[in-house]
Amino acid sequence: MAKILLIDDSPADLRFMSEALKPTGHTVVSVSDPLLAEETVERERPDLAMLDVVMPQRNGYETLRALKKLPSAANLKVIIVSSKGAETDVRWGLRQGAADYLVKPYTPDQVAALIARHL
Numbered sequence: 095m096a097k098i099l100l101i102d103d104s105p106a107d108l109r110f111m112s113e114a115l116k117p118t119g120h121t122v123v124s125v126s127d128p129l130l131a132e133e134t135v136e137r138e139r140p141d142l143a144m145l146d147v148v149m150p151q152r153n154g155y156e157t158l159r160a161l162k163k164l165p166s167a168a169n170l171k172v173i174i175v176s177s178k179g180a181e182t183d184v185r186w187g188l189r190q191g192a193a194d195y196l197v198k199p200y201t202p203d204q205v206a207a208l209i210a211r212h213l
Contacts, residue, residue: 096213099140100124101131101157102175103149107198111144111175114202118209128152132160135167142212144196147176147187155190162191171212175200 098120102108108124115122125134128149135143143161147154154174161167171193176183179197187195193212196204 095120096141097121097123097138098209099131099134099138099143101128101134101143101149101154102126102146103128104146107146107175111205114200114205115209117202118206120209120213128154128157131157132164135161135164135170139166140170142193142209143170143172144175145172145192147174147178147183155187158187158190158192173208173212 100111112122123138145154173194174187174192175196177198184195
């Protein structure tokens with residue numbers, strides 16, 4: 095099974111995503127401060143990260159670019175999970191290096207399908 099890192103400043107969103115991932119059998123690690131993303135990736139070595147966009151101190155796009163600079167994250171797939179669902183937002187996220195983009199609100203089935211596609 096894989097290890098999935100959730101990066102979101104909302105405790106409710108972290109809980110919902112964790113519950114959505116439970117049936118997949120993967121290990122889930124969460125961080126609510128985007129400034130801790132690199133440290134957490136270095137320590138936990140996840141296979142995939144699910145990253146919110148709208149966060150204080152550093153948004154998801156900035157966090158994604160920071161993660162892409164880490165040698166230890168060379169194979170890390172990052173999926174943006176955001177309420178910002180306009181076509182321009184999705185295109186921008188993919189241009190920043192995201193493997194995929196999931197728009198909130200989402201269903202557990204959508205999460206499972208997305209995870210299966212990337213792991």
